[in-house]
Amino acid sequence: MSAEKPPIPSVWARRRQRRDQPALSQDRIVSEAVRLLDEEGMDALSMRGLGARLGAGATSLYRHVANKDELIELVVDEVYGEVRVPDADGGPDAWRAAVAECAHSLRSMILRHPWVASVLGQVGLIELGPNLTRQSERMLALFQAAGFAPDEADQAISALIAYVVGMTVNEAAYLSMLARSGRTEQEMAEELRAAAQQAAPGHPLLEAWRNDDPRQIRERKFVYGLDRLLDGLQTRLGPAGT
Structure with missing residues (x-):
């Protein structure tokens, strides 16, 4: 029997679990990460630093985002939501x-x-x-x-x-x-x-x-x-x- 293949390393391919933690949500983490990146750039992004900005430890962030790579996937998708694509009804x-x-x-x-x-x-x-x-x-x-x-x-x-x-x-x-x-x-x-x-x-x-x-x-x-x-x-x- 062949060994089970590892999961695809992507936040979008991982099954998400709902967690009741209103003080710190994935949306809040992503929004703050975008602000940090806009202000200081990619080199300044770390789970520890982001946690400090949110008033939480890095461990709390890991309950919502598995690692920095997942966080980057999330922030990239977040800003892509700002792009306007017109409707295809103009012929x-x-x-x-x-x-x-x-x-x-x-x-x-x-x-x-x-x-x-x-x-x-x-x-x-x-x-x-x-x-x-x-x-x-x-x-x-x-x-x-x-x-x-x-x-x-x-x-x-x-x-x-x-x-x-x-x-x-x-x-x-x-x-x-x-x-x-x-x-x-x-x-x-x-x-x-x-x-x-x-x-x-x-x-x-x-x-x-x-x-x-x-x-x-x-x-x-x-x-x-x-x-x-x-x-x-x-x-x-x-x-x-x-």
Whole structure:
């Protein structure tokens, strides 16, 4: 007889037990963990530190969350609940605006919670979380309503998410660095512009580009890449989206 296989290491694959402990619930633990991560980043997250913030020992947390990996699964799914995915009732002609809205919402979520970019795809079966499952179902419905076959809809979603996450990781890292420096984005841009002019003079095209508002530069870059991605997906549907 073969040995019994170990359970899948994921909070979503483990049978949950209800516990009557109103002072400390899983929802409260997750909410406080998100606040800690937003304020101090992933390096600051520990079961002991989180327990201290909640006025409880780490042992009390383990009654609701088995370990740090499970906690990360829970907080990732929690913030994914903030992403807006429009209804798939606009027909094939409205798919592009709806997908763009979804992409912008995902980008905004990551910029609000920059720590999330560092753990996507690295912890457990996060795709089994209720928020991420619901968002994935809605996105599949959106792409299939546009005219994509089910298997290609899944691939199109993967391409979209990869683009958004890839672009936003750099933004999130930059904004986190700004927060640590105590400078505003405009102040940092002005300092970098002055340093660049001294270090590498005689590049008028670059100098003209650096005079733009840094926030608008980030936005334009994201929109440009998103539009080109959607252009490519549009070719799979035909010129009229049919």
